Amino acid sequence: MKVKKERVFPDAHQDVEAVREIPDTPQTRAPAYKLAFNDDDFLCRDDLRPVRLQLELLKPELLMQEHGIESTIVLFGGARIPEPSKKHTARTDTLANLSHYYDVAREFARLMTVESKKNGGKENVIVTGGGPGVMEAGNRGAADAGGESIGLNIVLPHEQAPNEYVTPDLCFNFHYFGIRKMHFLMRANAVAMFPGGFGTLDEMFEALTLIQTNRMKPVPFLLFGKEFWQRIINWDALADAGTISEEDLNLFHFVETAEEALEYIANWEEPA
Template structure:
């Protein structure tokens, strides 16, 4: 978007195009001659890490502002949880059994997107990690409703391609996990966590820590699948050991269905 306050100055696009049309000489071929902002080798130097961090923070923020997105509902969950129609190909029986949470994530995202569309897509926009599994289910549910959804992808050796249901204009790609996690939470009004692995655990505990330490406002924090979560994490043992307080166990709630989650979110915001 062009800023009229600086329109009296020659814009960067024009100078970049002009710089690429200069005569071919030893001087113009030298890397030192490249415009700094148009020099990928320079931008990827270790010393430019602070600039890259800033760019990853700014680009999704500016685009979401331009699209009028004011709040999100975030879905975390495993990339390996299959669509029930394809659960026979799951790596383990447990993953196959967990496939019904794909349907719950899809249903939840569809219903939340229908609510979002009543605000012209400004509030409670579904945001996922943009990949397969639960993330795909979330974006797919929003697509079913005919609305937009956000995908916050990250470059990985595996599972790095966006799923086909993310809104193209809201599909972002990250190098830095830290900045990606900031964008998950900057607009969040609810967090829904489905069964998952290391990535899901990382995102879950980071968000809970921010709420616990008053760095982020309390919000509906919903853990889908009590049997799964109580099996892999002994929450009560943390409280009994004194490493967390009993009150910290109230920062989140276990749910099983999309409708149950939506009722909790609706009640929470109707009471504010």
């Protein structure tokens, strides 16, 4: 049995508590006297941005390691897509018609989580942006299967707040979009794209670019809803123009149902 080594130096928590007992004087009240790592004003200075970037990379990484998360299935999609029972709240008829993808995303996440639990539930864990809409459906589907799921939330003025289905110990909040997107893809065994807006498009094209340029290993890349994706993006025009190659059109695959997606993932072979 491994014996835990006794600490040589006091840990940070001990020093934070020790400082509370120091006499109150003009010197100890001054901002300069605060422990640097326990000084919010100092950590939020512009000069400390590199440190904050590192902290946002480290915190989720360390906590996911401690939780035993080995790999993920990434689920991207629109925050504004309602579940079908609430489609009357949609701001447009088109958005209401997209509401069935809420159920598709929920079922996809449920089926993936059922498979994940067969191997201990630490591989192919569903990860979403943790917000409403399709993201909620993904976390909800994992909960339907009695499994865990990850939410990578971000501070935004309006829509972003964690949905109730994210596993609390795996619900993270970010300031930097770039670090958040790294965490989406660092453990990805597959990427599932559902209809969405600017954020979804940004996430999709960044992931495709990383795969196209060999900065990320190829993984099954699923676009749910062929009609939607072909309507908003003229993929063939990009290839015809030569701005992408014909082979780049093979980086992704259109699917319509959760079952079709699982079959594709199960039979996918990495390009030679």
